[in-house]
Amino acid sequence: MHEQRTFRAQLAIATQRLTSAGIDQPAREARHLMQHACALSAAELIGEELSEMTFEQSSAFFDLVERRASGEPFEYVTGTACFYGLELECSPATLIPRPDSEVVVDEALTRLPLGRTARIADLGTGTGCLLIALLKNQPGTTGIGIERSSRAAQVATANLRRHGLSARASIETGSWDDWTGWGETDLIISNPPYIASDIIETLDESVRSHEPHIALDGGADGLAAYRSIIHLARSQMKPGAWLVFEIGYDQGKAVTSLLEKAGFDAISCGQDLGERDRVVSARR
Template identity: 30%
Template sequence: MTILEGIQLTTEYLEKKGIDSARMNAELMLAHILKCKRLDLYLQFDKPLKDEEVSLYREFLKRRSQFEPLQYILGTVEFYGLEFKVNRSVLIPRPETEILIETILNNTSKEVSLTILDIGTGSGNIPISLARNLPLAKITSIDISGSAVELANENAVLNGVNENITFVNAGIDEYAPDEKFDIIVSNPPYVSKDEYQNLQPEILNYEPIEAVTDNNDGFYFYNLISEKAKSFLRRPGSLYFELGAELFPEVKNIMERKGFEKITFKKDYLNIERVIYGELN
């Protein structure tokens, strides 16, 4: 079987299984197996695949046809220009979360020493991206999942910022910091209990439920974190959240009730209010 034949057969199979972007999935899986860039495949379409490459390709194909996310199959994902290891213990970083990073960086000087608390470490994509771009910042990142904290530590080493970040295995309910922070940031679980069952199978069957839904009305962690931030933040201090679609009005109300001012939002590329932030003075 040649590279081209493998891609064509895989694409057809994935399309029949209802996988979106079947051709891209087929190419990315094979490029990963061959340890080359996706575009390099086009330069060697006639190259025969080795038996072990075909065997691994079939294994990847089986997993993807069962709607396992491509990122878990490959074991890595790119986020904000950096590479992160991912597995089923963590939420897969999404491109829209890059807007959260951009917003913080646009509002923050690289020349100032800051303390930052990230709530919900996951793969570590938020604290690590911030650490790479704010070299003087001292960052603490907490997560209730020990497996997530372990993976985030690996990613911090991979990206050369492990000296800048302290990872803590704790939930926000129990966390009691011994210092105040200039910035608190979180991409909390914001899918409501009712909406959760309607999610696509890649999320529903594979991503960690505690990272997706608050098992409540979708606002539980916005309320809790906004309340905790009142005692965790220095004055003036800033709180940044990622938002789900249509959550902005209620989260704005929550933050206002907790005493936050100058509340602002940033929209994503689909014109959805994706980031909200405010100040506590």
């Protein structure tokens, strides 16, 4: 046996490569990349550490390591992301679901009627993470995701299938401007583009260079999407329905003001785990 070809030895080489590239938690990421490349569980990898990797396994593994070392986000390298305890398909056509967004789901769940059927719409659904988390946690719900990117819509559709939700929800490719289901929906949730245009170039390189700008760019002040959705919701949402937004950490007052001026009530602003404003909800 050639020691340098064992899983353990290759793991050490990969960890060193990721360390030199400035990746946080390089050993942890190297193990996860090896599990992904070789289709091994954590326990299986432990059992294989002293075995030799095949050429195909090693090649596939180090291809992933080099992509990660170049700065490509881990979730794009593996094609999966975890959100609200769910594993989701993820691609460069979609934003990467983040833990901060889980409080948006928490807030929306408090607005859904317990023990009754309800209809949900997710505007700008991306991976479908918000919609899917709500559907999985409220069995009496059905829903739709609206997504203008056809590639992102394909990812969301695949995630509905992955979680056995295709009979309860669908993904529609198009703009929320053209969507006609406002009046049949009990709750509308959205994580719209909310980064001001001139701020995008100052974002972390992994976001700026890899995540889709169409899902980030919220116009000159970051509020363009909120204005659009609130304008449509004011005239088309049914009375008593809820609107739940993810917002940027400094947008709580601005989005709350837009909702107040549009005549919404029961408006509230909630924080994420870092105690930053992250979610605004309002009733039509």
